[in-house]
Amino acid sequence: MHSATLSPAARDRSMAVLGSGHELDVLVIGGGVTGAGCALDAVTRGLSVGLVEARDWASGTSSRSSKLIHGGLRYLEMLDFGLVREALRERGLLVQRLAPHLVRPVPFLYPLRHRGWERLYAGAGVLLYDAMSLSSGNSRGVPAHRHLSRRGALQACPSLRPDALTGALQYYDAQVDDARLVTFLVRTAAQHGAHPVSRAQVVGFLRDGARVVGARVHDLETDRVYEVRARQVINATGVWTDDTQALIGADGHFQVRASKGIHLVVPRDRIRSETGLILRTEKSVLFVIPWGRHWLIGTTDTDWDLSKAHPAATSGDIDYLLEHVNAVLATPLTRDDVEGVYAGLRPLVSGESALTAKLSREHSVATPAPGLVVVAGGKYTTYRVMARDAVDQAVRGLGGGLPASCTDRLPLLGADGYVARWNQRQGLAQQHGMSVERMEHLLRRYGTLVDEVLELLRDDPTLAEPMEGAEDYLRVEVLYAVTAEGARHLEDVLTRRTHISIETFDRGLQAARSAAALMAEPLGWTAEQVEREVAHYTARVRAERAAHEQPDDESADAARSEAPEVVPAAALPA
Structure with missing residues (x-):
């Protein structure tokens, strides 16, 4: 049996349903990870669900992240233990149950620059990090941390300058193909009966007195406007939250502030290492993340109040990252080593801090008008919790009495049977006349849906x-x-x-x-x-x-x- 597809014909069918005048239970606005998560959560509780996105799935923040699923070591220093524990639980779920084809463990080396006290201080933090992952109600899903001498650290990462460290800690988090995870969320929601439509922009809300009863949706591909009726509308538009709220003239109870983060992509051979790196900067932390035949280097953290659609990396942003990573590399990187650059915006719920790096990554949910739920803030790792909380709020607006969220027990498409398919990769490669490395590439992108991809090759x-x-x-x-x-x-x-x-x-x-x-x-x-x-x-x-x-x-x-x-x-x- 084939999985649900997001084909051109399927899009047409979904748009026809949304514009039919039939009232949905829930209309979700925003096709990033949170909006897609909301659609999946709502439809698997037995609700009728529409999902609209003004551009492409994951075209905003959700395709421009550091591509990490992590608890957030730096939040331990802020004593934000609840957020870390929650994120570590979600990491374990994604690695082991929900999306093992898209989320996998990745090692990081933290170089120590001082003897004695720094190893004790940093070591205690990483030990607590591992302990919290075990106590979060889900097993860790990644290997435990370890202490390394300078020699051991240089064996793991020969590109490090010997004078840049006295030793190191190595710990594990997980990485994700962020844009693909969103696509799988949308497809899984469609498999359960949701009606997703991309390139469909909300241009206004429908009202019945003070109550929101739907939205006017402009299909940008056909230049037609539809009235989509829904008993509850969820605004999950991330950094566009305030813009979407402005269409109704309602106070969202919080403002969303955009913080720009940029990343560089360099070839894998430019840094000789078997592990990623995590480095402190004066403002935040910097990651060097293994990414196939490449490294991702990021990120910056600066306020942004210009174009939300296409945040731009400056020359200074690029130099900042190169300067900080070169501080520990024996052979410095240059601009000629940079293959790619991408910039994204983090949606932060505004607080009193003047620095975006110090704003909490916890999310907020509010009901600014009857029939309208707004969810904002948070981090990629905890998208499922954000979606659950938003749909819980919508369910209250529907009168309650519906099942609780089940998405913590619901593998995404491509996940069921993935371990077995991965174990069969050599036979699959031989059967289809390709290298094992190529088959591994396909399995890590499609999971068990690789069979649908391979079927196209037969034709x-x-x-x-x-x-x-x-x-x-x-x-x-x-x-x-x-x-x-x-x-x-x-x-x-x-x-x-x-x-x-x-x-x-x-x-x-x-x-x-x-x-x-x-x-x-x-x-x-x-x-x-x-x-x-x-x-x-x-x-x-x-x-x-x-x-x-x-x-x-x-x-x-x-x-x-x-x-x-x-x-x-x-x-x-x-």
């Missing part, structure tokens, strides 16, 4: 060929992104269904035309539309590169804004 063996200019990916993955994963445009495939845009030095330009050609038939594109998609993506890359040369946020934002949206947003009422 067209040429789809097993690597993508031109991006050989880590197969041509079949582009086709599957359109026919099953909801990709509507070239940038959806190159930046979120794959990560070609940040994993190649040309930012995906060589792969763009062949990818667009593969997308053309299932999306019904003409030759002119193919050219338009390639031109748009080329302009995007040019604008991002120009932004990276700018000295400040304002000029970087202006440079990035030179590239128009592939699908322009609808005009909102003044």
Whole structure:
């Protein structure tokens, strides 16, 4: 039996249901990890659910994170033990039950610069971190920490400068393909009966007196506006929360503040190491994270009040990360080593602190008007808890009496049977005439849904060929992104269904035309539309590169804004 797909035809069916005038139980606005989590939570309680996203799934914060599932070691120093325990419980669930195909353990080395006291202090923190993961009600899911001498640390990471450390601690957290997890959440929700539609922008709310009874939704692909009626509406739009609330003129009881974080991507051979790194900076922490044949280096933490759609990394942001990572590397990195750069915005519930790095990552849920629930803040790791709390609030608005959340016991599509499929990877590779490494790549992206991908190869063996200019990916993955994963445009495939845009030095330009050609038939594109998609993506890359040369946020934002949206947003009422 095939899983639910986010095909073009499935999108049309979902839009028809939403616009039919039939009242839903819940309409969720926002297709990031929290909104997708809300849709899955609500539909698995037996509710009828719609989910709309103005752009592509995970196109905002949820595809531009550090790609970590972690408890947050630095929150221990803030004595935020509840948040850490909660996040560690969610880490264990994701690694072991909910999404083992997308979330896996990753080691980090913490270099010690002082003898004696620092090992005791940092060691106590990591010991508490491990202990809290065991006491969170779920087993740890990752190996325990260990202490290393300087020699042991240099064996694990030969690229470290010997004079940059006296020893080290090594501990484990987990990493995730953030954009893909959101896609799997949306597909799992659809499998249970939800109606998801991307490129569908909320342009207003429907009211019955003071009560919110739905939303006006502009289908940006067809330029039609629908009235979608729902007994409860959940606003899960992250850094756009205040903008969405402005459509109703209601006080959201809290404001959401955006903090910009940027990451660099460099080839794996530039840093010789078997482990990731975590380093202290004067403002926060810096991670060097293994990512396939690459390293992710991040992040910054600065206030941002410009374009939310396309936060831009400046020249200073890039230099900041290079300076801090080079402080511990024997062979410094240069700008020529940087394959990709991406910037994202964290949605922080505003507090009294002037520094975004000091704002709590705990989430807030409120009901600013009858029929409307708002959820904001939080962190990627705890998306499921945020979704549960938001749907709990919506259920109260429905009169209660519904089942409790069951998503802590609900594996996502691709998770059931994954361990067995992983153990069979050598036989699978031989059966389909590919290397074991290639099969591992597919299993880590699709889990047991890899069978659907491999089925496409039987119909067209040429789809097993690597993508031109991006050989880590197969041509079949582009086709599957359109026919099953909801990709509507070239940038959806190159930046979120794959990560070609940040994993190649040309930012995906060589792969763009062949990818667009593969997308053309299932999306019904003409030759002119193919050219338009390639031109748009080329302009995007040019604008991002120009932004990276700018000295400040304002000029970087202006440079990035030179590239128009592939699908322009609808005009909102003044």
